[in-house]
Every structure is written in structure tokens, then in C-alpha cells.
Amino acid sequence: MNNLHCIGCGVAIQTDRPGELGYTPRSALEKEEIICQRCFRLRHYNEVQDVELSDQSFLDILHAIGNTDSLIVKIIDIFDFNGSWIPGLQRFVGKNPILLVGNKADLLPKSTNTNKLVNWMKKQAKELGLSPLDVLLVSAAKGNGIQEALAEIDSLRQGKDVYIVGCTNVGKSTFINRIIKTAAGGNDVITTSHVPGTTLDMIEISLDDGKSLVDTPGIINHHQMAHYVSKKDLKIITPKKEIKPRVYQLNENQTLFFGGLARFDYIKGGRRPVVCYLANSIDIHRTKLEKADELYEKHAGEMLQPPGKEELENFPELARHEFKLKDDKMDIVFSGLGWITLKEQGAQVAAYAPKGVSVLLRPSLI
Numbered sequence: 001m002n003n004l005h006c007i008g009c010g011v012a013i014q015t016d017r018p019g020e021l022g023y024t025p026r027s028a029l030e031k032e033e034i035i036c037q038r039c040f041r042l043r044h045y046n047e048v049q050d051v052e053l054s055d056q057s058f059l060d061i062l063h064a065i066g067n068t069d070s071l072i073v074k075i076i077d078i079f080d081f082n083g084s085w086i087p088g089l090q091r092f093v094g095k096n097p098i099l100l101v102g103n104k105a106d107l108l109p110k111s112t113n114t115n116k117l118v119n120w121m122k123k124q125a126k127e128l129g130l131s132p133l134d135v136l137l138v139s140a141a142k143g144n145g146i147q148e149a150l151a152e153i154d155s156l157r158q159g160k161d162v163y164i165v166g167c168t169n170v171g172k173s174t175f176i177n178r179i180i181k182t183a184a185g186g187n188d189v190i191t192t193s194h195v196p197g198t199t200l201d202m203i204e205i206s207l208d209d210g211k212s213l214v215d216t217p218g219i220i221n222h223h224q225m226a227h228y229v230s231k232k233d234l235k236i237i238t239p240k241k242e243i244k245p246r247v248y249q250l251n252e253n254q255t256l257f258f259g260g261l262a263r264f265d266y267i268k269g270g271r272r273p274v275v276c277y278l279a280n281s282i283d284i285h286r287t288k289l290e291k292a293d294e295l296y297e298k299h300a301g302e303m304l305q306p307p308g309k310e311e312l313e314n315f316p317e318l319a320r321h322e323f324k325l326k327d328d329k330m331d332i333v334f335s336g337l338g339w340i341t342l343k344e345q346g347a348q349v350a351a352y353a354p355k356g357v358s359v360l361l362r363p364s365l366i
């Protein structure tokens with residue numbers, strides 16, 4: 001039994017404990033391809049069961065990878081670059097070469113300059129202590145850049161195994177499925193899902209030279225917005241297609257609400273445009289700063305949603321972060337929700353996000 005693994009998520013199969021990881025009814029063992037009940041439900045009923053991978057297990061996995069001689073492919077979600085970053089990866093992987101892949105490029109406006117963006121990623125990676133051999137931009141969902149990624153992986157791995165790492169929800173499974181399809185014309189063999197934290201255990205895919213491509217479970221980055229909203233709301237805040245930047249000409253002392261999830265106060269700096277990059281399905285509501293507290297108090301969960309009324313009870317209060325922008329073209333990032341770009345320096349602003357969700361300032365991505 002120990003040798004049986006789910007073809008979906010790679011977990012070891014067991015038939016004794018329904019409801020626990022890897023459970024499969026005994027009758028299903030006769031099938032050629034064995035799939036755990038969790039993956040079965042996800043695949044056939046689009047139904048997700050919650051599972052958790054402790055941070056320690058993930059660190060153990062990274063340590064294990066550090067002891068191999070392999071190529072590491074690190075996937076990040078370009079829409080949530082900072083939130084999907086795995087801090088300290090360089091330290092764990094030792095001397096192994098790293099390829100950094102930015103996924104979900106299809107979400108960025110078509111006018112985005114890809115070369116500039118790749119350079120931006122290289123610079124950010126360096127500042128965050130990672131030295132990738134190369135940086136690529138792909139859309140695993142659409143297939144853009146996958147041929148190039150495959151060629152690059154093949155050239156960089158020099159006959160070694162490949163470990164694919166990334167935090168949950170960056171599209172790691174989608175990427176691997178895409179690679180398998182492109183390379184072998186095969187069908188999906190890994191489960192993909194909407195909800196973070198659903199890819200468990202390592203799964204190996206054989207490469208033609210006897211080496212393996214290994215899918216690792218995703219780490220849960222606790223400061224991502226995804227962990228503070230319901231599954232229903234997660235669908236609303238996760239962009240599915242090209243983001244249409246929304247521009248607001250703001251006067252001093254004006255506030256923008258992004259649903260009821262986040263808030264931006266423009267305090268000082270003269271009249272100026274701000275550009276909002278969020279899922280098109282999130283409503284933006286403009287008001288006067290002096291009225292903002294009262295508006296949130298009265299209308300959160302209704303006019304200002306998501307979160308809806310029922311979810312509001314378990315939703316953290318909004319925490320305030322104040323910034324003075326000292327450089328031109330800066331982004332204020334609400335991890336996992338999106339960002340706001342301000343072109344000229346000198347603005348004084350406050351950004352609010354649910355307590356626990358990180359808010360940060362960075363050189364503008366676009």
C-alpha cells in the first residue's frame with residue numbers, strides 16, 4: 001500500500017481512515033490510475049476539501065531539495081509578486097541553479113512591456129536575495145511562453161532532476177500540466193484548483209532521460225489576502241482575465257474603497273491621477289476622507305463588499321499603513337488584492353488592509 005500514490009496530488013494512498021489525507025475506497029484500488037477521494041471530488045464535482053500543510057513540513061521539503069543536485073524552478077504569481085515570494089529560498093537550495101518564472105502574465109494589461117517587466121523581476125529578485133540564472137514570464141493558463149520555458153528548463157537542467165516550487169495558488173499545477181501536455185501531448189495528471197493549499201505531497205513526473213520533474217506542495221504565505229476571505233469572495237478578488245487599469249483623479253483628502261477589503265487615503269500632494277490594478281470585478285468607491293470611517297462603519301458588507309454581511313463577522317479589522325512617496329512611479333501593494341501606482345513623488349498616503357495582510361511600497365511594476 002505504501003507504494004501507491006494518488007495521480008492527482010501525489011499523496012500516499014490509504015483505505016482505512018475516511019476523511020483523512022489519501023483516503024480512497026478499497027474498491028477504487030483496482031483501477032489503473034489511482035486517485036484519492038479528495039482529488040476525485042475536486043475533479044468530478046469541483047468541490048474542494050480543506051487540507052493544511054504546516055510551515056514546518058514545507059521547510060523540510062525545501063531542506064530536502066537543498067540536498068539534491070537539481071534545477072529549481074521557482075514560480076511566482078506576477079499579479080501577487082511579493083505575496084507569492086518564498087523568502088529565503090536561496091539559502092535552502094544551496095548551489096542548485098534557479099530559474100524564476102512569473103506566471104499569470106495574461107492578467108496584465110496588453111500594453112505591458114515584457115522586457116521591462118522581466119528586468120523589473122530580475123532587479124526585485126536580486127534585492128530579495130535571489131540570484132536566478134534566468135527570468136521568464138508565462139501564462140500557464142493560456143499557454144503563452146510555455147514552449148520557451150520548456151526549452152529553457154531543458155537547457156538549464158543539464159540532465160538533472162527539476163524541482164518546481166512555489167507558494168499555493170501561483171498556478172504551479174497548471175504550469176506543470178501545461179508542460180506535460182506540451183512535451184508529451186498527455187492529459188492532465190495533476191489536480192488544479194481555485195483554493196490555496198490544495199496541492200499536497202511531492203509528485204514525480206518522469207522525463208525522457210530517466211530524470212524527474214518534481215512538483216512540490218505549495219507553502220501557504222499567511223500574509224496573502226486569500227487567507228482572510230471566504231472561498232466565494234476569493235473568486236471575486238482573483239482576476240480571471242486582463243486587468244483594466246482604473247484611473248482616478250484624486251484631490252487631497254479623498255479616499256478610495258476597494259469593496260470592503262481595503263482602503264486608500266490620499267492625504268497630501270496636490271491633485272493627481274492614481275491608477276488602480278485590481279480584479280475588474282471589485283468595485284471601487286470614492287469618498288471624502290473625513291467621511292470614510294463612517295461610510296465603512298455603516299456600509300461594510302453591503303455597499304462596500306466583498307466581504308458580504310455573513311463574512312464580515314470573521315473578517316479582520318483594517319490596519320492602517322502610512323507612506324510618504326519619495327520616488328517617482330511607485331506601487332502601493334495590497335498583497336493578493338492588487339496595487340495602486342502613483343507617478344510622481346511627494347504624495348502622502350495611507351493604505352488599509354485586513355490586519356495580517358501585508359501592504360508595501362515598491363518601484364512600479366508596469
Ligand code: GDP
Nearest residue numbers: 104139140141168169170171172173174192193
Ligand atoms: P497551485 O496551487 O500553485 O498548484 O495553483 P493552481 O494551478 O491550482 O492554480 C491556482 C489558480 O490560478 C487557479 O484558479 C488557476 O486557474 C489560476 N491560474 C493558473 N495559471 C494561471 C494563468 O496563467 N493565468 C491566470 N489568469 N490564472 C491562472
